[in-house]
Amino acid sequence: MPLVGTKKMFEMAYKNGYAVGAFNVNNMEITQGIVEAVAEEKAPLILQISRGARSYASMSYLKAIIDTAVAENPDIPIAMHLDHGDTVETCKQCVDDGFTSVMIDASHSPFAENIEITKKVVEYAHAHGVSVEAELGQLGGIEEDVVGVAADDVSKHLTDPDEVVEFVEKTGCDSLAIAIGTSHGAYKFKSEPKLAFEVLEQVHEKLPGFPLVMHGSSSVPQEFKDLINKYGGNMPDAVGVPEDAISKAVKLAICKVNIDTDLRMALTAKIREVFSTKPEEFDPRKYLGPGRAAIKDMVKRKLHVLGCAGKAAECM
Ligand SMILES: O=C(CO)COP(=O)(O)O
Ligand SMILES: O=C[C@H](O)COP(=O)(O)O
């Protein structure tokens, strides 16, 4: 089957209390690691591409890699999604490039402007059969070149539940990323965070049946931080979003969970280990191969946290 949209995935995820994993891809090994994991676990998949990935790898390479993954896995529904689109133009370009879903992130703009920008993306995307994720509220950490809310201030920039109905009605967006205390990157929190489940519950009540998205959802596993540091890295102490909090959120209306940092950490830890334990090695396949396998293991772990393992067939 060709690339699919996210509509059916979100319907099933909402109804059955799980979320689809949205993993960032930047090259062949990352994509293969992710796709091998979902193929073995029979999970639906959202492969997402940031603007940074587009400029790093180029869209034609990424699209060819993803098209190959789709052709080789006819039993797995795979969507190709733009992560954090910054302008109407970027989103239109991605619709034209064959994305089946785009995100417009105008959450840094005032409410009325966010609505205006999002609405323009929705008009173009829907005319081409493409779904739109929007964002309301602000996350912490760094996303693309935008430095978000400082980690300690995340709780002051949560999504306002009183704004969500007007926003969704006026924009016509298909899903909404909300800020409930998560944060992008590896340096999220100094101590274990408490997610704002009361905000999630209120949004869920105000928008029954509507799929919500959680960004910044890596858990920054201590064991991977330790491995990276053991083999010469320097990742200061910080903690991520606990996996049990994510499992709890997906039972409410969270239908898509974005994970990038934990995959980066798995790849980096493994490459560092090979460099450190086999310093004579210079064949890239000898470190990228184990790195790809580490990504696969990490994705499998996440599919169980999200509850989407075994759900591929119902999302077709
Ligand atoms: O939200 C993300 C991409 O949009 C990724 O979040 P992490 O940095 O927590 O993996
Ligand atoms: O939200 C950010 C994602 O992790 C993508 O990061 P990137 O912009 O460095 O590709």
Ligand SMILES: [Zn+2]
């Ligand atoms: Zn944002």
Ligand SMILES: [Zn+2]
């Ligand atoms: Zn994000």
